[in-house]
Amino acid sequence: MSAAAQVPALLLAAGRGERMRPLTDTVPKPLLPVQGQPLLVWHLQALAEAGVGEVVINTAWLGEQIEAHCGTTFGTHHSRRGNHRVEIAYSREGRDFGGALETAGGIARALPLVESDVFWLAAGDVYVPDFVFDTRAVQAFKASRQLAHLWLVPNPEHHPRGDFGLSPEGLALNLPADDPAPRYTYSTIALLHAELFFKPWCDIPVGNPGGLKAPLAPLLRRAMDAGRVGASLYTGRWTDVGTPERLAELNR
Numbered sequence: 001m002s003a004a005a006q007v008p009a010l011l012l013a014a015g016r017g018e019r020m021r022p023l024t025d026t027v028p029k030p031l032l033p034v035q036g037q038p039l040l041v042w043h044l045q046a047l048a049e050a051g052v053g054e055v056v057i058n059t060a061w062l063g064e065q066i067e068a069h070c071g072t073t074f075g076t077h078h079s080r081r082g083n084h085r086v087e088i089a090y091s092r093e094g095r096d097f098g099g100a101l102e103t104a105g106g107i108a109r110a111l112p113l114v115e116s117d118v119f120w121l122a123a124g125d126v127y128v129p130d131f132v133f134d135t136r137a138v139q140a141f142k143a144s145r146q147l148a149h150l151w152l153v154p155n156p157e158h159h160p161r162g163d164f165g166l167s168p169e170g171l172a173l174n175l176p177a178d179d180p181a182p183r184y185t186y187s188t189i190a191l192l193h194a195e196l197f198f199k200p201w202c203d204i205p206v207g208n209p210g211g212l213k214a215p216l217a218p219l220l221r222r223a224m225d226a227g228r229v230g231a232s233l234y235t236g237r238w239t240d241v242g243t244p245e246r247l248a249e250l251n252r
Contacts, residue, residue: 030124097211123188152184
């Protein structure tokens with residue numbers, strides 16, 4: 001796998017983790033251990049193995065713990081197979097604005113640190129140990145006119161209605177509420193184009209200097225309506241570690 005074909009990654013790790021309390025009162029959710037290592041480290045390990053050399057992590061709640069644990073490099077001794085070094089930078093929403101900026105607000109804030117037109121996105125609170133951040137997906141995305149490519153998963157029990165449809169041509173669909181077509185759940189893993197965070201898709205100023213809070217889904221839905229969001233169905237292991245019970249089940 002060619003490291004030169006890779007792009008940076010942005011890992012979302014700023015949330016408070018309210019549903020995980022009291023565990024997240026003293027430990028940020030992305031550092032909760034699953035199968036012997038923190039959730040965030042599973043992502044860093046997979047990115048290192050895929051040849052991703054630059055990662056930005058956004059932080060807010062207990063962000064200093066994330067920085068202390070992950071540092072500024074993720075070396076080869078962490079990786080099962082890879083031999084790449086990952087350089088880590090931080091977008092410090094807690095320090096700069098007193099709290100998290102939600103998904104789109106956080107991405108817009110971190111874009112100047114990402115320094116790439118195309119980048120991987122993943123939330124730091126999902127467990128997806130088999131996912132491969134594949135350069136072939138990057139190349140296909142760059143060759144397309146898409147603003148985003150999402151990995152969707154079969155709907156878990158706690159989210160039975162799902163989020164988005166999936167066309168036979170591989171487009172993510174913003175289905176009307178009464179549409180009976182199947183929906184799938186957004187895995188929180190995506191390839192994104194920086195253009196999605198500029199007008200007409202997004203109204204947040206470059207770098208989000210004002211600390212505006214905004215979710216990602218409305219931007220994606222606008223782009224879907226224009227036919228500019230691709231999607232793939234991922235059927236490997238995936239868990240949204242959203243409750244203490246799900247965490248306990250993973251560690252059982």
